[in-house]
Amino acid sequence: MLNLSQNGCSVWVTSSPELALTPTAVALGKFDGVHRGHQRVIQPILPPFRKDGENRRWGEPEMGRTGDGEKVTPPPHNGSIFSTVVTFDPHPQEFFTGKPRSLLTPLDEKVYQLRSLGVQQLVLLPFDKELCALTPEEFVEKILVQQLQAVQISVGQDFRFGSRRTGTARDLQIIAAKYKIPVTIASLETCAESQENNTEVDQQTRISSSLIREILASGDIERANQLLGRPYTLIGTVIKGQQIGRTIGFPTANLELPKDKFLPHHGVYAVRVFTVSETLDITGNDYFGVMNIGNRPTVNGINLSVEVHLFDWFGDLYGKKLAVHLEKFLRPEQKFPNLEALKTQIQLDCSAARAFFQC
Numbered sequence: 001m002l003n004l005s006q007n008g009c010s011v012w013v014t015s016s017p018e019l020a021l022t023p024t025a026v027a028l029g030k031f032d033g034v035h036r037g038h039q040r041v042i043q044p045i046l047p048p049f050r051k052d053g054e055n056r057r058w059g060e061p062e063m064g065r066t067g068d069g070e071k072v073t074p075p076p077h078n079g080s081i082f083s084t085v086v087t088f089d090p091h092p093q094e095f096f097t098g099k100p101r102s103l104l105t106p107l108d109e110k111v112y113q114l115r116s117l118g119v120q121q122l123v124l125l126p127f128d129k130e131l132c133a134l135t136p137e138e139f140v141e142k143i144l145v146q147q148l149q150a151v152q153i154s155v156g157q158d159f160r161f162g163s164r165r166t167g168t169a170r171d172l173q174i175i176a177a178k179y180k181i182p183v184t185i186a187s188l189e190t191c192a193e194s195q196e197n198n199t200e201v202d203q204q205t206r207i208s209s210s211l212i213r214e215i216l217a218s219g220d221i222e223r224a225n226q227l228l229g230r231p232y233t234l235i236g237t238v239i240k241g242q243q244i245g246r247t248i249g250f251p252t253a254n255l256e257l258p259k260d261k262f263l264p265h266h267g268v269y270a271v272r273v274f275t276v277s278e279t280l281d282i283t284g285n286d287y288f289g290v291m292n293i294g295n296r297p298t299v300n301g302i303n304l305s306v307e308v309h310l311f312d313w314f315g316d317l318y319g320k321k322l323a324v325h326l327e328k329f330l331r332p333e334q335k336f337p338n339l340e341a342l343k344t345q346i347q348l349d350c351s352a353a354r355a356f357f358q359c
């Protein structure tokens, strides 16, 4: 389906497990967000020669593309064990509810995050009736042993699998032992519970994609960033807006985002912006700026718009891909009586963002 390759680092992405590079060291789960808990599960499947956080060059041959139904030969096997994240597509919750689910990390972004951790392969198991009906024993035998030739498996302590989620992480360990495959069960990465409860005791809660969504929806971007282990990022292509911004002295780059991207609380954020390539690698300098996510009630906007104003930068960004790191929530969007009042407020937003970034 996709091959994302830059500087000799590639991730082989396939939704056909029979096209997977084998043998594999597998981390299992949905991994939306690739948050700190996920990173703990992925760590044990990475090659031992790689130090944490290092952007590894592993000198694999250039890989071709694969895809649903596409007949493509995977790159030759070079004798190594492929660090592989195995996830489900669509997201199981989307399959059961029939409702499209927005994601913290749409596919391109997930691949980018996995690649920067050192993962070599992403297998997107088609989540359908057939897969759902597999018992834990059948899942291990058919998918992990026969198709992926797993030699090592890693999951979190609360991992559940197989039909009606009957299999636990411990069950996986027992079943995999029959095939002599070791299973690492990562202990839960937790964080302090929100202080809202006003309890004296330091209660801990599990870091999860669902918790991070809730926190983003509430506008607490700094806490969401802590749990992710990096800034929450919106990545999109710059498209034309109504071009009113430039008339009030604040030209903005309007972003078209992946349709399934989860949007945080609407309003104004202090942001750090990077131009990126198709594979999402940073291509130039970074810029500071302010971003608005909202409907622009002051100009009777109807559609949701995501737009960023960069400090001290003038030029044409149309068609460019930007990665916008959300660092601080400044205020909710408001309806102003006129453009002059909006302009005055945006000036204040810029000052607040500059003070935050000390720039």
Ligand SMILES: Cc1cc2nc3c(=O)[nH]c(=O)nc-3n(C[C@H](O)[C@H](O)[C@H](O)COP(=O)(O)O)c2cc1C
Pocket: 241, 242, 243, 244, 245, 246, 250, 252, 254, 268, 290, 291, 292, 295, 296, 297, 298, 299, 307, 308, 309, 332, 333, 334, 335, 336, 342, 346, 349
């Ligand atoms: C930092 C920032 C804050 C903004 N805050 C608001 C706001 O509170 N209310 C609003 O109606 N529009 C707000 N906007 C959106 C402006 O209305 C929008 O930038 C302007 O209409 C230009 O739109 P254009 O990009 O289509 O030309 C904000 C934009 C920026 C960059």
Ligand SMILES: Nc1ncnc2c1ncn2[C@@H]1O[C@H](COP(=O)(O)OP(=O)(O)OP(=O)(O)O)[C@@H](O)[C@H]1O
Pocket: 028, 029, 030, 031, 032, 036, 037, 038, 040, 041, 154, 155, 156, 157, 158, 159, 160, 186, 187, 188, 189, 190, 206, 207, 208, 209, 210, 211
């Ligand atoms: N906080 C955590 N600490 C350790 N392991 C985790 C943590 N969160 C998830 N995992 C493990 O990482 C893998 C992927 O997790 P998964 O994406 O399914 O869960 P999640 O982040 O809790 O998402 P959701 O909130 O949608 O359930 C699983 O093996 C899971 O057990």
